[in-house]
Amino acid sequence: SHAEVLDKAGNFYTTNLRSAKQQNNYILKGTGAEEVFEPHFTFQGFRYVKIEGYPGELKPESLTAVAVYSDMDATGMFTTSNPLLNQLQHNIQWGQKGNFVDVPTDCPQRDERLGWTGDAQAFATTAAFNMDVAGFFTKWMKDVSADQLPNGSVPYVIPNVLTERDAGSAGWADVATIIPWDMYVAYGDKGILEAQYESMKKWVDYISSVAKDNVWNSGSHFGDWLFYRPDDDNDGRAAVTDKYMIAQTFYAHSTQLLINAADVLGKTDDSEKYKTLLQKIKAAYVKENMTESGKLTSNTQTAYVLALQFDMLPENMRKQAAERLAANVKDYGNHLTTGFLGTPYLCHVLSRFGYRDVAYSLLMQERYPSWLYPVKMGATTIWERWDGIKQDGSFQTADMNSFNHYAYGAIGDWMYKNIAGINPVASKPGYKEILIAPEPGGNLTSASGSLETVYGKVSSSWIIENGIFKLDVVIPANTTATILLPKSGKKSETGSGSYHFESEY
Template identity: 60%
Template sequence: MRKVLFLFIVLLAAQVARAQVKIQRLLTENLPNPTSIDAAAPRFSWQLTPGTGRNVMQTAYEIKVTDDAKRIVWAPGKANSDQSTFITYKGTPLTSGKKYTWQVKVWDNKGKASDWATATFQMGLLTESDWKAQWIGPGTEEAGRPSPMFRKGFATGKKIKSATAYITAHGIYEAHINGQRVGTDYLTPGYTSYNKRIQYQAYDVTNLLKSGANAVGASLGSGWYRGIYGIGTRKEIYGKDIALLMQINITYADGSTEVIGTDNTWKTSTGEVRYAEIYMGSTIDARMEQKGWATAGFDDAKWTAVSVQNYPKNVLIATANETVKKKEGFKALKILATPKGEKVIDFGQNLVGWVKFKVSGKAGDKIVISHAEVMDKAGNFYTDNLRDAKCINTFILKGGAQETFEPKFTWQGFRFIRIEGYPGDIKLEDFEAIAIYSDMPVTGTFATSNPMINQLQHNIEWGQRGNFIDIPTDCPQRDERLGWTGDAQVFSRTATYNMNVHTFFDKWMKDLALDQYKDGSVPHVIPDAFDNGKPSGGGGSAGWSDAATIIPWNMYLAYGDKDILAAQYPSMKAWVECMKGRSRNNLWNTGSHFGDWLFFTRNDDNDGTAAITSKYLIAQCFYAYSTQILVNTAKVLGNTQDVATYTKLLAEVKQAFNNEYVTANGLISSDTQTAYTLALQFDMLPENLRPQAAKRLADNVRRYGNHLTTGFLGTPYLANALSRFGYADVAFKLLLQDSYPSWLYPIKMGATTIWERWNGIHPDGTLEVPSMNSYNHYAYGAIGDWMYRTVAGIDTKADQVGYKGITIKPTIGGNFTKVDANYETPYGKVTSSWKVEGGNFVLDVVIPPNTTATVYVPTKGAGAVTEGGKPVTKSGEQVEGYTAVNVGSGNYHFSTSM
């Protein structure tokens, strides 16, 4: 009897434990346990763990924040609220460099309370006076600009409680303490508008220090700051110098503190990194390595004094976004013998990063590794499309034992490498390609029954990974790699599905606002590497400058963060006012614009359907769209005066569009896919003209044999416009088209990333002109937004953004028999998984705790819908071919006959 009673108690306890609400994914300012926060009032977020049944909602929470002495600095008590994102700290002012612990406990609508969950955050250096270190540089620089190294030996005589290293540079750095690399970040401090703000990183280095003798060191590369960068061989955009600023704040067990910072007691020299440039690659001469240079026992008698510089510190900011890290590794797949007799390795994936390899040889042996994305038609190594970028890494052996090499302070975009000077036989197992990108959490997966579409999703993801290197670049391989605003804005919503880009874009948008010109126009690239604060007529292109409004709004939709709208609102408003100022009678038909960049047109077209869209027509559409976003933002922020002002302007802008570009019968003067797409997507037309415009769009697609003809600005919205107005079947035909131009054509030609041009490789295997032909762009990958939002049907409700309110509304088509999509929202994972089998449609849905959703099940006629085997048709509402069912959190299994 006692055994039975004991077993009953154990089972009951287990059931109670399962039923108890739990908390996960605690974030401070969107980051887990950050080490440098410079927000005076940081914000806290968390998720409720799924698995506690259906319809789970948070009804209350309680937060406590304590300092490192366990003193409470904020404890507002229990709050009756379902808010679990962006809870703003309102306690005692937080102190520079101090570490804090925060706890949260929640209650749910089933009477359950969670245990306390715990996370930490550390404040950054909040004032200029917190920086005790001085900027230092090399006393003199050697010819060829080898990477300078800096070091200092020091002693600690007491037990260390904690130590934090704060580091930044003019250039990019790698730091070491006692011979160990500090952190796992690369290309730090990252790319910002350096003349206005420079990031620093903070690292917990407690375990790297020891009692007694220590040494700290850092090496620098020119990077974005002063290196060759921009288009061509421009250099020294932000300055000619290279400099280091570093300090280690040590707290001893007895409570005393000490700062070890860069100053005139440091020494400098050079070592094995003889050359390093982003575009050109690096040269490593292992014979010149100074082994142990960052250890305490190193003899630095031959090193020289550093120069102390008075560079500003009031531009320093804590790193708010995820840093660049090493990610996936790719094995070498095959060795190719080219017609020219070159030795080439294929890694099978176009990626961004570098190659690490092992080699044995004699002292002085020189190995040259070149990088390419594709092979030409004849099978030879192809680098013409790199333009002025060399993308060559050179390695000189020390000799003796086997050596391992990888480049420094550079990166390449490539699938293939050419190897010259390698001693002995090349072995595949000795080579590895390492991908790098900003360490954003992966949030989405999308897969279908069609392998080509799955490869398209793969290519979209790898286009994003390779181009999200601290900023959203246009390409990762040639002499560009710039933060083109147009590319970023068209892809920004798709980017939110693939990865959590909240902090990534928040950081970049702040640089956009800082670099915005006085008249409100926005530079073509951010940071402004072209003019660097000295506008010479650049910027202000429709669809490019609109990044100022579109990206903040997309981030708000995806993450529900009002602060990004509030921070960017002056910039958003300035851009709309700029367009207004450049317009005449609310018609914007002035200035230089890129238009529908890289659109398709047929040279032999004689039937009046050329795909050239008026740049001014496009400009007017984006003028209206940005104005609409400004109105929406003003409503969110409670700015009623601006709502009225810009609502009136919006009506006038649309009327000017119709007066100028639309006939009485609804024909748009540029009779193109892009013209109709933008007019429909941005609601430019009166409602009575929209159905015929949608038909004209669908007919245009059919005239081109179900091919698209759109460029950078039309493509992102094409499938959305077709679906919205009843032509989803046409959108699916476009998606599945595999002849040029189409999304699947590059895949047929072997693409593993998204191309810049629809015809990067021609059907006969020849390559498009090299002047502008990247094989790793992401703009055309914007179709991913439609795949997630329409095909899988995952979206946020307009009145409950950030997926607090969720819509699941899948679209059947394309002969897909199965679609699986998962998306990690701020509240947890959403799943929409549907399949068609045996005349039935089955939809499996997962809704995270603390949210609600409306699930739209495709219904033909009066077909009954069941959930978990029970009918739901009576409780569901019939909406345009769907049965709409309101649900709470949990797992659901819907089914209906087709």
């Protein structure tokens, strides 16, 4: 039998597997000769194994754990001076390995193992840093197109083993536009945009067909799945974000990505058509969801994050919205309250609007809810819930408590881009042009990151010594890079080669 965790008394715990047994039964031949058993038609998600009924003495060295995942080369490396962050990176990588098995499953252990679209789109850019997922996602996006409904709606899971009614959730179905664009930026291959363009267009057109006066306020949505909510919420501290408010932001985002794809593919008529639509979508969002003073009707981190990430607000209202977001984080004691849809963009938005210190305070937070709380509790992969194991050692609700669920690992994208400082440039995709812009913080004294791009390895490694920021960079052949040094704002343009930079810090 296989289990992910032991309970606080050290007992084998399988209740969270629901109806899945995660058990293999093997009948020995009885000849006395050495036998090897390895299942061919199943796999398990586990850290612990329990063997029952073995007739001889069983030693740990008699068992070998085999990691099963799609054939994806490791491409990224990320490490810092903080051991907890390094463990978080390890957990993100192993969450990816444990779930990228032909389809991006939500979890590898319980009676589910489905290709949930929301999880996949949230994690796609992080996945492309850690491993070469070009082939993996190119293939899976063809599955998305194949299972897309005739009306353009996209199922919750791909392959769709549910019903036709289980489709069209904001932030899940938008996988149709998000992953093709993300893979284009990461690998520079227009082929995935060409292959997926009609699917992208069908999804946006579906939303338009059900929207009323350019407002998407119908249908069933998961919303900001697994957002922070205290058990006995008498003070209204649960971070509930209106689902239709979220839907409108993703309507805009998918439309923007469709415009981007149309521009790359030279489809000028489509580009102009959807640019006009996008203006109407954003105007409708402001009318529906923002007061005259700039406060959003759902006063949550996720509400402000999505509004700012997708440029939903007029430019003159964005600064105050970012201030409200930063104040909200501080109001929760430097804790995040976001779920599956807000979390991937949270630190990005804070950094973009000048709150890098707040982003770092969230990343380095060790108490629940936070990325490092599970690490402190002994996690070796990313958990489905911020508190899968509670502070008293008990477990969260057993019917939905996976300990290998990669979605919250989306913070990896921010760590590569902001701590190591390795950024693609969308206008010159596939790292033909590179932006190296590390932003130290969180009391880190050093960090290093690298990525095997289609042009070769790019690396960025820095250390702070005696008030001097020292940066070593490697830029691959046939590419150019812009180097931005922190604090000093010193900017350099380079071609391929190895470079060393220093500035006062």
